[in-house]
Amino acid sequence: MTESYRGLLDEEKVFKDPVHRYIHVRDKLIWALIGxxxxxxxxRVRQLGTSYVTFxxxxxxxxxxxxxxxxxxxxMIEVFQGRPHWNEKDRQLALVSALLHDVGHGPFSHSFEKVFHSDHEAWTRAIILGDTEVNQVLTSIGPDFAKEVAEVIEKTSSNKLVTSMISSQIDADRMDYLQRDAYYIGVSYGHFDMERILRVMRPTEDQVVIKQSGMHAVEDYIMSRYQMYWQVYFHPVTRSAEVILSKIFQRAKFxxxxxxxxxxxxxxxxxFFEGKPTLTDYLKLDESIVLYYFQMWQEEDDEILKDLCHRFINRKLFKYVEINPNNQMADWARLRELFTQAGLDPDYYLVVDSSSDLPYDFYRPGEEEERVPIHLVKPNGKLRELSRESDLVESISGKKRTDHKLYYPSDWLASKENKVEKEEIRNLLFQER
Incomplete structure (x- = not known):
């Protein structure tokens, strides 16, 4: 018979945390899932992938x-207790969904997913519903509980309030990673007054809303997110490491x-090379395994795999130039031809990488559910969409920013072989934009 994880622990468990000071666990269910x-x-999976090579x-x-x-x-739940629209029966669902929302992430998640057409959300569902210790613990609560958790994380649940607590434009996920990433990286961009935001959060039938008096704290949070994306998550050195990482996977698969x-x-x-990974295969992977192969592949006979792994392990990254695809792509075929003539495969050594972010958006019918806007609740109880009240948020609302970079190995370009081709490559890369 499956052990039941209902009820509370005899004594509260506490994790010391540099961001939240303490993380408190009273539920047997949460403690069992952590174990x-x-x-x-x-x-064994870093939160920020290749960012450690930059920060x-x-x-x-x-x-x-x-x-x-x-x-x-x-x-959040402590703030919601006793308020209209909050059902205490949802407490366990919200806590478990929050804890397990990223359980399907793999090593260097986004680069890995791109090459192997994998999806961490699909793996999260497989872990929650499959033959796993996580599923055994969840099933002890009830036969449908694992499915309910999976639906909240997938944003297909009918419980829109709990879903918005975990995944929306102002949610527990973003509020943690902004502060946590800023703390470990050592930047000030990710800081905002979370305690204030939590105090002014209110539950409604469909989503979490913010009291009008908390608008400025929310503005600060949105600008914090905007800065973190462009100063940290899209940092060109980090992206260079991601480019090389992707190309290692691509070469090994080839x-x-x-x-x-x-x-x-x-x-x-x-x-994964065969496109038929099982859940068991996936759960055996972590970053120590991947880095072991990269370390060993520095001694392979294949020159491309060997070189790319050497670059990644020893931080000999590609340099970049900013490009405008509308203007520069006319030179693309010629650049590829020149790289080939000079003895370097452009499929691995000439790479366009694009970054884009939409810092805040209002509601667009038919768009993804995550873009449900932030609502302020006025003193009279009426809801008002944030960008209609905040000039600051209105100024960036719905404005997608994208930039494009062309990555190449500058050390190779500076070497003396194939001077004629490399001179033309330099002219094309560094021409006036």
């Missing part, structure tokens, strides 16, 4: 972030398909 092997795997403090993990999202949600005999066969990745 599962699927959740413990998150200790040396960015070594924090998905584990610490997931605990932080749980703690913020727990504090070699496997070509029947190349690896000196260090990547057994953990075979099923």
């Amino acid at each position: 599962t092997k699927e959740f413990q795997r998150l200790r 040396h403090g960015a070594e924090h993990t998905r584990f610490t972030h997931s605990l932080g999202v749980y703690e913020i949600t727990r504090r 070699l496997y398909k070509e029947g190349y005999r690896f000196q260090q066969p990547p057994q953990h990745l075979f099923s």
